[in-house]
Amino acid sequence: MSNQMKELYEYRERLLERVLERAGEFRAAVETVADPKSAREAGGWTAHQLAVHVRDVAVNVYGMRIRRTAAEPNPEFQNFDADEWMAAHYAPDEPLGKVLDEFTAEMNDLVTRLRQSPQELWSRESRHAVYGGGFTVQTWVERGLAHIEEHLQTVRG
Numbered sequence: 001m002s003n004q005m006k007e008l009y010e011y012r013e014r015l016l017e018r019v020l021e022r023a024g025e026f027r028a029a030v031e032t033v034a035d036p037k038s039a040r041e042a043g044g045w046t047a048h049q050l051a052v053h054v055r056d057v058a059v060n061v062y063g064m065r066i067r068r069t070a071a072e073p074n075p076e077f078q079n080f081d082a083d084e085w086m087a088a089h090y091a092p093d094e095p096l097g098k099v100l101d102e103f104t105a106e107m108n109d110l111v112t113r114l115r116q117s118p119q120e121l122w123s124r125e126s127r128h129a130v131y132g133g134g135f136t137v138q139t140w141v142e143r144g145l146a147h148i149e150e151h152l153q154t155v156r157g
Contacts, residue, residue, distance in 0.1 A: 015141060015145065016111045016115060019145050019148070020111055026054060027100045030155055033155065036051075040155060041154065047155055050154060051096060051103065052090055052099050054148060055103035056085060059106050060080075063144070066114075066137055066144070069124050070124060075127070077135075078129050079129060122141075
């Protein structure tokens with residue numbers, strides 16, 4: 001194995017470790033919010049809404065894109081409108097523990113699947129209806145991680 005390939009494989013493993021770390025940090029941050037039903041910033045979402053959003057995006061956007069890119073030849077994905085999704089699917093009475101359990105389970109499952117997959121899977125490509133082609137499994141994992149990190153900062157305030 002070339003040095004370049006070894007570095008790439010190590011990068012991917014570190015990426016998966018960061019996904020699990022940030023998912024755990026996100027969960028812990030949400031669990032420490034005194035009032036999960038109050039806005040985290042002026043005019044913003046509550047910790048409960050953020051948890052639901054992060055879970056739903058992890059499952060229905062990045063998780064789905066990773067699974068389909070791994071399984072299908074060059075699938076195309078539509079744009080995702082978070083506000084529209086929340087308006088149609090948000091349930092304010094959904095137990096926060098359930099939301100966080102489902103988010104954690106999704107992240108654990110994703111990491112386990114990717115660790116068990118051949119390295120070639122990471123380079124499989126897909127397309128986005130708005131942004132074009134060339135989105136690999138690795139790209140979706142990186143974007144999913146960035147999404148968690150973005151909302152982790154919001155929850156932490």
